[in-house]
Amino acid sequence: MMNKKINKVLLLCSGALKIGQAGEFDYSGAQALKALKEEGIHSVLINPNIATVQTSEGVADTVYFQPVRTDFVERVIEKERPDGILLSFGGQTALNCGVELYEKGILEKYGVEVLGTPVQAIIDTEDRDLFVKRLDEIGVKTIKSEACGTIEEVQQAARDLGFPVILRAAYALGGLGSGFCDNEQELLVQAEEAFSFSPQVLVEKSLKGWKEIEYEVVRDRYDNCITVCNMENLDPLGIHTGESIVVAPSQTLSNSEYHKLRALAIKIIRHLGIVGECNVQYALDPRSEDYRVIEVNARLSRSSALASKATGYPLAFVAAKLGLGYGLFELKNAVTKTTNAFFEPALDYVVVKIPRWDLTKFHGVKRELGSSMKSVGEVMAIGRTFEEALQKGLRMIGQGMHGFVENHEIKIENIATALHEPTDMRVFVVSKAMKIGYGIEQIHQLTKIDRWFLQKFKHIVNIDQQLKEFSFISTFIGTMEKTELLEYIESPEFVNLLHEAKVYGFSDFQIARALGLEVLMSMEKAGLTVRSWRKELGILPIVNQIDTLAAEYPAQTNYLYMSYL
Ligand SMILES: Nc1ncnc2c1ncn2[C@@H]1O[C@H](COP(=O)(O)OP(=O)(O)O)[C@@H](O)[C@H]1O
C-alpha cells in the first residue's frame, strides 16, 4: 500500500553530463518524476543541467537549477519542506550527496524520509570495506581485497595479495581512478590517481579474463524480489561494462550457472535491504561455476536503462513506485499494460549493446580499453539472432561501419597485439584477424572472448566468404539479359545464401559489396540492386507477411508485430 503521508518529494539528479554519468540518469529521473505525477505527488527537482528532459516544462512541478551539493540542497529543503527524498535516480552524484545529507543530520533535522533503499544499505554497497563484510555475513564470495587509506597501505596490500592487482576507488562510478598494476612502479602511479578521486582505495586481486555478468533486480518492502534482466559482457572481466559489448539475455551460461547467479542476486538484495532497483555485477570463472561479486549498485544505473529498453520493463518507474511504498503485486507493467510488475520478462530475441567512443576527438589519448570508462554513449540493437543484432548495432554506432564484415579496410600494425590489448576498434580487429586466417582458439587465447561469441563471429565471416564465391554474378551485370541473370539469382544455392545473409544481419549493401557490385555502380545503387533481387525472390522481413499471418493467428501476430519493430 502506498505511504499516504507523502505529498511532496524531492528528487536529486546527476548534474552535468560526463563520461560514465550521462543521459541515462536523465532517463531514470524523468521516469521517477512520471511516477510521482501519476500519484499526484508534488515533485521538487534539483538539477543544474538545463539540457535535460527532466527539467522540461511539466515534468517536475518545481525545478531548482542548483548544484547537487548539501549546502544548496539544504536551502531547498528548508524552503520546500518535502516529506520524502529519492536518492537512487541521479547516479553517483545524488547517492553521494544523499549519504552526506544523512550523515550531517540534515534529513533528520527537517524530517525528510528517505524513500526506497535506506541510506545504510547505500553506504554498505558504496563503502568497499563494509560491502565485503556484509556479503561475508551470508557467505557470498567477493574478490580478495584490502581497503586502504594511504599509499603505504596500498603497497602493503599489493604485497599481501600478489600482483597483478586492480586498484578501485570507492564512491566512484565509471571505474574512475581504477586500473591494473603488474608491478610496484605501476601501483604507485595508479594509487596517486585513485586517491585523487576518493579517500578509500581498494586493492584487489585481478581476475582479468573471467566472464562478467550482470543482473538487474527489484525488491519491494514486503521482500518480494524478481530479476528483470541478466546481461553478459562479450568482453572479459577487466574491461568496464560501459566499454564492453553486452548481450541480453546471457548466451553462454549453463542453466545452473544462470539460476545460481540469479538466486545469489536475490539473496544479496534481501540481505542488504534494498527497496527499489539495483544491479549485481559478477565475475564468473569460464572454466568452472566459481564466481565472485564485483559490486552492487544500489541505484538506477546505465545498465538498468539498457535493461528497461531491452525487456520493456520500466525499471526506474517501478523503482519510484516501490519507493512510495507499493508492493510489486500492486503495480501493472506500464509498457505491456497487461502484465503485472511482479513478473520476470522472458526474451525470445537477443539484445546487443555496443559502446560508442569518440577518442579521435582528443589528441594523445590512450585508446586502450580498461576498467575505467571512455565511451560517450551506446547503441542497442534487437534481433532474432546474436549475429543479426550485432551487425545492426555495428551499423548504428555511426563510425561508417556496415556490420562485422565488408567495412572499409582498417590499418593495424600488429594484429596479435591489437587483439591482446583491446582498443575501441576491438570488434573490427577480430573481424580482420578472422579474415586473414586467425583461428577461434588463437583469438580466444589473445582476447579471452568466449568461444561461443567467436564462433558466431566466424559464422558471419563464413557467410561473407560464401557470398564472395558468387561474385561472378557481378561480371554478368550489364552484359547479360535480366532474365538470364535472374536464372543465376534464382538458383536455390544463391536464394538460400541470400536468405541466410539477411537472417544473420547482413545489409543489402554488405551483400552487394561481397558480390563485387560496388565496382560497377554507386554504393547506394549497389544496395538497391540487391534489394530489388530480394523483392523478386520474396526474401522480405517478417513484417511484410504480418497481414497474411494476422488473418490466421490474430493474437500471436499482435505480439510478433510488437517484438519485431
Ligand atoms: N578484481 C578485478 N579483476 C579484474 N577486473 C575487475 C576487477 N574488479 C573490477 N574489474 C573490472 O573493472 C570494471 C569497473 O569496476 P566496478 O567495480 O564495476 O567499478 P564501477 O563502479 O566503476 O562500475 C568492471 O566492470 C570490471 O570489468
Ligand SMILES: [Mg+2]
Ligand atoms: Mg560497475
